[in-house]
Amino acid sequence: KMTKKIIKLTVRDVRFPTSLEQHGSDAMHTDPDYSVAYVVIETDQGMQGYGLTFTVGRGTEIVVCAVEALSALVVGKSLEEIVSDFRGFYRLLTSDGQMRWIGPEKGVIQLATAAVLNAVWDLWARSEGKPLWKLLVDMDPRKLISCIDFRYITDALTEEEALDILVKAQTGKQQRVDQMLKEGYPAYTTSCAWLGYSDQLLKQLCTDALNDGWTKFKVKVGADLKDDIRRCSLIRQMIGPHNTLMIDANQRWDVGEAITWVTRLAEYKPLWIEEPTSPDDILGHAAISKALAPLGIGVATGEQCHNRVMFKQFLQASALQFVQIDSCRLGSVNENLAVLLMAHKFKVPVCPHAGGVGLCELVQHLILFDYISVSASLDNRMCEFVDHLHQHFRSPVVIQNAHYMPPKDPGYSCEMLESSVQTHQYPQGQVWKKLQ
Ligand SMILES: C[C@H](O)[C@@H](O)[C@@H](O)[C@H](O)C(=O)O
Numbered sequence: 535k536m537t538k539k540i541i542k543l544t545v546r547d548v549r550f551p552t553s554l555e556q557h558g559s560d561a562m563h564t565d566p567d568y569s570v571a572y573v574v575i576e577t578d579q580g581m582q583g584y585g586l587t588f589t590v591g592r593g594t595e596i597v598v599c600a601v602e603a604l605s606a607l608v609v610g611k612s613l614e615e616i617v618s619d620f621r622g623f624y625r626l627l628t629s630d631g632q633m634r635w636i637g638p639e640k641g642v643i644q645l646a647t648a649a650v651l652n653a654v655w656d657l658w659a660r661s662e663g664k665p666l667w668k669l670l671v672d673m674d675p676r677k678l679i680s681c682i683d684f685r686y687i688t689d690a691l692t693e694e695e696a697l698d699i700l701v702k703a704q705t706g707k708q709q710r711v712d713q714m715l716k717e718g719y720p721a722y723t724t725s726c727a728w729l730g731y732s733d734q735l736l737k738q739l740c741t742d743a744l745n746d747g748w749t750k751f752k753v754k755v756g757a758d759l760k761d762d763i764r765r766c767s768l769i770r771q772m773i774g775p776h777n778t779l780m781i782d783a784n785q786r787w788d789v790g791e792a793i794t795w796v797t798r799l800a801e802y803k804p805l806w807i808e809e810p811t812s813p814d815d816i817l818g819h820a821a822i823s824k825a826l827a828p829l830g831i832g833v834a835t836g837e838q839c840h841n842r843v844m845f846k847q848f849l850q851a852s853a854l855q856f857v858q859i860d861s862c863r864l865g866s867v868n869e870n871l872a873v874l875l876m877a878h879k880f881k882v883p884v885c886p887h888a889g890g891v892g893l894c895e896l897v898q899h900l901i902l903f904d905y906i907s908v909s910a911s912l913d914n915r916m917c918e919f920v921d922h923l924h925q926h927f928r929s930p931v932v933i934q935n936a937h938y939m940p941p942k943d944p945g946y947s948c949e950m951l952e953s954s955v956q957t958h959q960y961p962q963g964q965v966w967k968k969l970q
């Protein structure tokens with residue numbers, strides 16, 4: 535058998551000037567330039583794996599440095615060696631004796647771990663000739679379990695319990711695969727109502743989205759209560775009483791403030807308030823959840839929930855009602871598998887965070903796997919969609935009637951067009967030269 539030894543890793547700083555038009559703006563990120571640390575690994579047989587982690591603007595160069603620091607742990611290993619003990623390899627990256635001090639398993643270094651491991655998963659799926667979701671769906675449950683690091687979560691979920699969940703969900707699996715291929719996975723849109731958009735633009739985008747069949751909408755809130763009341767009332771009027779509305783404050787409030795502010799918006803019937811306060815404040819989220827439950831409003835969080843240990847505690851404390859996994863915030867597929875399985879055990883629906891650049895392309899694989907091989911349920915579940923920057927990908931997402939259609943190309947959908955990478959590389963790409 536051929537070895538597929540990884541002989542090279544490159545990482546590039548790729549940024550899109552989305553802040554110029556206020557795409558992606560929220561109460562805390564008022565001028566986001568959607569960016570990636572973009573990784574390519576290459577084997578001795580000339581095969582490539584592509585990976586990325588999402589970040590915003592000036593932070594990208596620091597993530598790139600962290601990826602460079604990790605690259606020595608990857609180069610020289612063969613794909614077979616890695617996937618025959620993927621748990622061990624995950625630990626090698628996250629528990630390196632000299633590097634773990636700057637984490638462990640959080641912040642910049644975990645974003646870098648995600649970029650590197652996303653490239654490894656892409657390479658693995660490509661070498662099997664399957665899209666990543668199918669690689670996962672077809673994988674033996676024991677093999678899947680062997681990719682997960684259970685350290686720090688066994689008090690909430692043991693390996694045996696995780697295996698049991700996967701084995702039980704084998705029933706009806708093929709039916710769910712067929713259903714997904716036919717109907718796709720339900721999505722909601724965030725791209726109508728970024729905080730920096732005018733009411734007029736919001737109306738226009740909302741009209742277009744309704745015409746395209748969207749039924750679930752997320753609105754940015756949290757900077758100014760009067761503005762929020764006006765915008766929520768406007769969008770609720772446009773979408774009518776039966777479509778779904780969600781609101782997202784991106785960590786703007788203190789705990790008490792979150793409760794009073796959201797109570798004022800309750801008449802617009804949001805399904806959830808997302809990131810009401812600091813992403814690290816588990817007990818704060820629990821207090822908000824408790825206070826808002828009588829109003830029928832849940833708490834959603836996860837895009838900045840930095841590892842499985844945090845998610846474990848959110849679940850144990852009933853501090854969230856919607857788990858928003860992120861393909862690049864957590865330690866790649868490996869750590870996301872742990873969170874999907876914990877969410878299932880705690881009976882909390884998973885509604886992934888997507889958007890940015892590339893996040894939709896990646897996370898669709900994980901949520902397809904969740905439905906087919908873990909949860910077997912679509913109740914209260916949907917995957918975020920944002921309609922920006924898909925044109926820069928080799929295999930962009932396919933949305934039909936507000937559903938993600940399962941990707942068909944081999945890999946993890948991370949590969950970007952080389953021309954897009956070159957023109958958007960920071961600072962030397964043409965796009966940035968023009969802006970200087
Ligand atoms: C800066 C980004 O656009 C965020 O606002 C975005 O990820 C957002 O929180 C979301 O839920 O889509």
Ligand SMILES: [Mg+2]
Pocket residue numbers: 782784808809837
């Ligand atoms: Mg959000």
